[in-house]
Amino acid sequence: MEVLPRSVRLLLVLALAALAVFPFVGSDFYVQMVTRMMILAIFAMSLDLLQGVSGLVSLGHAAYFGLAGYALAFLMPQNEAASVWLTLPLSVLAAGLAALVIGFFVVRTHGIYFIMVTMAFAQMVFFLFFDNKVLGGSDGLYVNFRPTVNLGTWALLDLDNKKTLYLVTLGAMLLVYGFLRRLLWSPFGRALAGIRVNEHRMRALGFATFGYKLAAFTLAGALAGLAGYLWGVQTGYINPELMGFHMSAHAIMMVILGGMGNFAGAIVGAFGFELVLHLFKDLPQVGSVQLGKHWQLWMGSFIVLVVVFAPRGLLGLAGWFSRRPEDGDV
Amino acid sequence: MSDTLLTASGLTKRFGGLAAVNNVSLELWRDRIHAVIGPNGAGKSTLANLLSGDLPPTSGEVCLGGVDITGWSPERISRQGLGRSYQKTNIFPPFTVWDNVRLAAQSRQPQQPWNPWTWWQSASKSIAINDRATRAIELSGLQDRRNAIAGAISHGEQRQLEIAMTLATAPQVLLLDEPLAGMGVAEAQRMVELLLKLKPHHAMLLVEHDMDAVFALADHLTVMVNGQAIASGTPAAIRSNAEVQAAYLGEEHA
Numbered sequence: 081m082e083v084l085p086r087s088v089r090l091l092l093v094l095a096l097a098a099l100a101v102f103p104f105v106g107s108d109f110y111v112q113m114v115t116r117m118m119i120l121a122i123f124a125m126s127l128d129l130l131q132g133v134s135g136l137v138s139l140g141h142a143a144y145f146g147l148a149g150y151a152l153a154f155l156m157p158q159n160e161a162a163s164v165w166l167t168l169p170l171s172v173l174a175a176g177l178a179a180l181v182i183g184f185f186v187v188r189t190h191g192i193y194f195i196m197v198t199m200a201f202a203q204m205v206f207f208l209f210f211d212n213k214v215l216g217g218s219d220g221l222y223v224n225f226r227p228t229v230n231l232g233t234w235a236l237l238d239l240d241n242k243k244t245l246y247l248v249t250l251g252a253m254l255l256v257y258g259f260l261r262r263l264l265w266s267p268f269g270r271a272l273a274g275i276r277v278n279e280h281r282m283r284a285l286g287f288a289t290f291g292y293k294l295a296a297f298t299l300a301g302a303l304a305g306l307a308g309y310l311w312g313v314q315t316g317y318i319n320p321e322l323m324g325f326h327m328s329a330h331a332i333m334m335v336i337l338g339g340m341g342n343f344a345g346a347i348v349g350a351f352g353f354e355l356v357l358h359l360f361k362d363l364p365q366v367g368s369v370q371l372g373k374h375w376q377l378w379m380g381s382f383i384v385l386v387v388v389f390a391p392r393g394l395l396g397l398a399g400w401f402s403r404r405p406e407d408g409d410v
Numbered sequence: 411m412s413d414t415l416l417t418a419s420g421l422t423k424r425f426g427g428l429a430a431v432n433n434v435s436l437e438l439w440r441d442r443i444h445a446v447i448g449p450n451g452a453g454k455s456t457l458a459n460l461l462s463g464d465l466p467p468t469s470g471e472v473c474l475g476g477v478d479i480t481g482w483s484p485e486r487i488s489r490q491g492l493g494r495s496y497q498k499t500n501i502f503p504p505f506t507v508w509d510n511v512r513l514a515a516q517s518r519q520p521q522q523p524w525n526p527w528t529w530w531q532s533a534s535k536s537i538a539i540n541d542r543a544t545r546a547i548e549l550s551g552l553q554d555r556r557n558a559i560a561g562a563i564s565h566g567e568q569r570q571l572e573i574a575m576t577l578a579t580a581p582q583v584l585l586l587d588e589p590l591a592g593m594g595v596a597e598a599q600r601m602v603e604l605l606l607k608l609k610p611h612h613a614m615l616l617v618e619h620d621m622d623a624v625f626a627l628a629d630h631l632t633v634m635v636n637g638q639a640i641a642s643g644t645p646a647a648i649r650s651n652a653e654v655q656a657a658y659l660g661e662e663h664a
Contacts, residue, residue: 286517
């Protein structure tokens with residue numbers, strides 16, 4: 081479902097309007113929560129470029145998310161705030177560079193091997209940070225300050241302000257979405273879609289698919305880095321869990337939950353996943369059983385239900401409910 | 411004699427102890443159709459795979475337009491001017507017919523996956539690509555099916571689409587692996603006409619089981635049995651070759 085039905089586009093515009101108004105009506109707690117959802121939406125979109133568009137299911141995508149967060153933590157001095165103009169490009173570059181190097185090895189593999197090798201590399205990165213005290217070890221690192229956003233000597237934005245950070249994150253999410261939607265219909269995006277459907281034929285047609293897959297892997301890593309950077313800015317704290325297996329697996333579930341291959345689904349999936357997660361964690365105690373404690377069980381069942389009954393995800397479901405009879409299958 | 415566009419000499423492909431293709435040499439000329447026939451398992455498709463780079467040869471050489479392409483990757487060989495269709499339909503089923511052919515045509519543009527400009531352009535707005543795709547679709551007679559989903563069109567139309575995609579890559583040399591497989595009589599007739607239309611500008615290798623089509627089309631025949639080329643010559647010469655008759659009709663007819 082690369083082309084979004086009109087009904088879905090209308091829903092997305094309404095949701096965007098709600099997101100734009102929200103920081104002016106919501107409490108700080110919820111503003112922070114939605115900021116976090118939007119950061120995860122950027123992360124999920126970056127994975128969708130691989131998973132939904134190129135057919136490359138990476139089970140180690142959190143490595144690039146976390147690496148950019150660590151880059152921010154290392155770049156931020158102990159006693160004063162560094163500029164966003166310095167820390168943002170360098171953090172994104174670090175994540176992209178790591179993806180380029182790791183991608184050079186992993187995009188040669190296919191199917192189940194690709195899944196395993198991306199996971200193996202991510203685990204290596206995880207333990208590199210987990211086992212080294214210099215790199216923060218299992219406790220992680222503090223990001224001592226939020227980066228400054230100055231034009232010359234004039235402070236353009238104050239990221240310590242929760243509403244400002246919310247709006248900056250919303251802007252970043254929209255930019256990434258717009259960029260990826262445009263990319264989807266570019267010669268590069270069409271080649272990636274061709275690789276997903278039939279890589280053998282792509283090569284017979286003369287496409288050097290290795291370069292395309294490596295470029296996509298690198299770009300996806302860099303965008304995951306953007307999300308990781310924002311995470312570090314928001315929480316002020318980075319730990320190895322951000323690069324861990326669960327983080328990678330959650331991103332895959334977000335993309336599946338929302339619907340793959342169109343980036344809007346990744347956003348919807350990230351929001352949906354986080355909402356459902358909170359819902360399950362807040363389940364009450366029934367008798368002697370703390371239902372909320374077993375949220376993973378409910379989450380697992382929920383994802384299974386989605387995959388069985390709505391294989392195109394929540395967005396596919398929305399498109400299906402609102403279709404007119406003459407539309408046929410969406 | 412017309413220009414020789416492809417020369418294969420001493421091609422051999424071994425899978426363990428089995429020589430699927432054993433010391434086969436052949437030439438393809440512009441404006442001539444060279445058909446390879448032989449019973450199932452004779453090594454015809456393996457031969458096509460060796461020429462297109464889908465398989466690397468164990469030994470032997472392939473020259474395409476005077477360039478030694480032995481051991482090259484399929485994508486490099488394709489860009490050197492060789493186009494092939496597959497025995498088993500090999501298309502992009504979820505895409506429309508147009509998108510299949512457009513993607514094939516796009517392969518002839520400079521490939522720059524690292525150039526951010528190619529992430530930003532609109533693929534459907536390239537005039538050069540669209541022109542090439544339109545020509546290929548019209549040539550193969552699919553213009554009425556442009557917007558159909560490739561996976562949903564008839565088998566015969568999918569075979570036409572295979573050819574259209576191959577043509578959209580503007581090849582000099584065409585390798586067609588059983589283009590008539592599974593086609594009805596009328597469809598097969600249309601495909602034969604299409605191949606004759608393509609012949610003047612291409613060197614063509616045709617792997618085919620349909621003998622009526624082979625003898626209607628081929629200017630030159632090579633007969634393969636058990637990985638070896640047992641005979642090569644004009645259709646008339648092949649028809650009267652005793653060894654070929656033995657292979658096809660059984661020893662008692664020889």
